Amino acid sequence: MKNNLLELQNLSIGFNKKSLFENINAQVSKGMIIALMGANGAGKSCLLKTLAHLIAPIGGDIKIHDKSINVFSSQELARFISIVLTEKIQVDFLKVVELISLGRSPYTNWLGDLNNSDKKIVSQVMDQVGVFDLAEHFYSDLSDGQKQKVLIARALAQQPEILILDEPTTYLDIPSKVELLKLLQKISKESNMAIIMSSHDLDLIESKVDEIWLMGKDGSFNIGSPENCRSTGLFDKHFYF
Amino acid sequence: MIFKNILLLILILLLAFFLLVYGETGFSLEPSIIWELRLPKVLVCMFAGGMLAVAGLLMQIFFQNPLAGPDVLGVSAGSSLFVAFWMMASVGFSQTFLDWGGSMMSFLGAIFVFSILIFFVHKNMSRVSLIITGLLISSFASSGISILVNMSQALQLKNYLAWSMGSFRNVTSPDLPRFILLSVAATxxxxxxxxxxxxxxxxxxxxxxxxxxxxxxxxxxxxxxxxQISVVTFFCGPIGFIGIISPHLARQFLKCSQLKILLPAVFCIGILLAFVAELIIVLNPTWSISVNAILGLIGAPVIVIYLYRQRHLSV
Incomplete structure (x- = not known):
């Protein structure tokens, strides 16, 4: 039985043709929440950007529904995968609802006009993420936690099968971190969406994710459930000395 | 917000009408003056001002840099240097050849500077460093131009100096169709x-x-x-500040960043700035002020105010 959304086969990643991490093999199926962990500079961001097709892989292949990622157009990929990045968005006078509506752009016409079903989806995701009240606010006026939620809503508006988040909890205080993780759990359950996120908050995410991908300092790519990682001593090996 | 765009449009029409019936010589409805002198001037203001503003907006979005603009990043200067080189080097050719070659050189100059900037962006140069690089490209080009000027002969020099001041009045009515055609194609x-x-x-x-x-x-x-930048530079000479401040003024006025609404407003504000500069010149005929001097007086404070407001953000 093959129902893999995403499959990484001997994937090598890196920037500017220089390899950073090699031989990654993994599968992602529907509704899974995966935490990507590893030391700073291990290549977490690089892997996530490669999965979202923002960076080309150095070697190996990424398969989407058993077809190579290269056969898809960028618009088709945008409907399959969406991403929340770490980079800060500096834009004045852009309303939250306008920013989230941009998430519909892989589906809209050449002017980017939303039709009724697009508008319905935008209000649905605003509701789901809990930013409905902020719709008419300017994005630049929001707090970090609110901004993160808005960016997640924008990614959800793309109606992807896989949602990728690069360190979504980094700039948040502890209550907001917990809230955000619960939100991601809810989204994955409600929409049966696979979620891959990088994080350093081991203690917080442990109870909320199905699988941990660990990019080791020794170049090994380890996969396991949180309990498994604990019991086999993987965490100890890679996070404590 | 549509309403505000219409307001801008009305302002433009009013100023255009005024600049058509009023000139340095005062009010006059003499058809030859209106058709031969004022209409070309008004049309050039509209296309050149609007285009510079749109070019500024494109650059600010492309470089993700609120301080980007045709003059700040050195694109206007690069374009000028190529045009200056052409003017000095192409003595004795036919006028048509001079004109088309000059437009081409102007475009190549702009593309050349863009290529340098994009190279640096790809090497992860910070936004502030990019602006400084742009200013350095500008002063490099100015140095090049002044050396060319020193080497050239009196006749070319006169042509060149008139052009390098920057003015919306350099386009004569026979040149007008070509200017408008290129402008529309660029915009x-x-x-x-x-x-x-x-x-x-x-x-x-x-x-x-x-x-x-x-x-x-x-x-x-x-x-x-x-x-866009090269058409303006070739026909009007280097014109500063419209490109960098129009997007900010438009956003501030509309409180909106949606391009569908912002883009027309940016174009309109570019036109208005050109009109205002021209209006001040027309109202003070004895002083013979240059367009760039007026735009500098308006533009520099606008940028400083913008920077002051954004001081808590990292650029």
């Missing part, structure tokens, strides 16, 4: 990329993740901006 295509520009507002990576074909769109944006 109209931007309308087809409103959606991509909106997606670019967030960042290049986000635009790509939403299905924008980055390599293609990059070439298109840069070609259009270079075309």
């Amino acid at each position: 109209l295509p931007v309308l087809f990329f409103i959606k991509s520009l909106n997606q670019f507002l967030l960042s290049e990576n986000y635009a790509k993740s939403m299905g924008v074909h980055i390599k293609r769109i990059r070439v298109i944006f840069i070609t259009l901006a270079a075309l």
Whole structure:
């Protein structure tokens, strides 16, 4: 039985043709929440950007529904995968609802006009993420936690099968971190969406994710459930000395 | 917000009408003056001002840098240097050859500077460093120009100095159709990329993740901006500040960043700035002020105010 959304086969990643991490093999199926962990500079961001097709892989292949990622157009990929990045968005006078509506752009016409079903989806995701009240606010006026939620809503508006988040909890205080993780759990359950996120908050995410991908300092790519990682001593090996 | 755009349009029409019936010599409805002198001037103001403003907007979105603009990043200066070189080097050729060659050189100069800037951006140069690099490109080009001026003979020098002051009055009515044709060709295509520009507002990576074909769109944006800047530079000389401040004034006025609404407003504000400069010149005929002097007096404080307001943000 093959129902893999995403499959990484001997994937090598890196920037500017220089390899950073090699031989990654993994599968992602529907509704899974995966935490990507590893030391700073291990290549977490690089892997996530490669999965979202923002960076080309150095070697190996990424398969989407058993077809190579290269056969898809960028618009088709945008409907399959969406991403929340770490980079800060500096834009004045852009309303939250306008920013989230941009998430519909892989589906809209050449002017980017939303039709009724697009508008319905935008209000649905605003509701789901809990930013409905902020719709008419300017994005630049929001707090970090609110901004993160808005960016997640924008990614959800793309109606992807896989949602990728690069360190979504980094700039948040502890209550907001917990809230955000619960939100991601809810989204994955409600929409049966696979979620891959990088994080350093081991203690917080442990109870909320199905699988941990660990990019080791020794170049090994380890996969396991949180309990498994604990019991086999993987965490100890890679996070404590 | 549509209402505010209409307001801008009305202002433009009023000023255009005034500049048609009033000139340095006072009110006059003499057809030959209106058709031969004032109409070309008004049309050049409209296209040149609007185009510079749109070029500034394209550059600010493309470089993700609120301080980007045709003059600040050295594109105008690069374009000028190439034109100056052409003017000095191409003595004795026919006028048509001079004109088309000059337009071409102007465009190549702009593209050349853009290529340098994009190279640095790809090497992860910070936004502030990029601005400084642009200013350095500008002063490099100015040095080049002044050396060319020193080497050249009196006749070319006169041509060149008149052009290098920057003015909306250099285009004579026989040249007007060509100017308008090139302007429309440089500006109209931007309308087809409103959606991509909106997606670019967030960042290049986000635009790509939403299905924008980055390599293609990059070439298109840069070609259009270079075309706009080079048309203005070739016909009017280097004109400063309109490109960098129009997008800020438009956003501030509309409180909106949606390109569908912002783009027309930016174009209109560019026109208004050109008109205001021309109006001040017309109202003070004895002083013979240059367009760039007036734009500098308006533009520099606007940028400082913008920077002051954004002081808590890292650029």
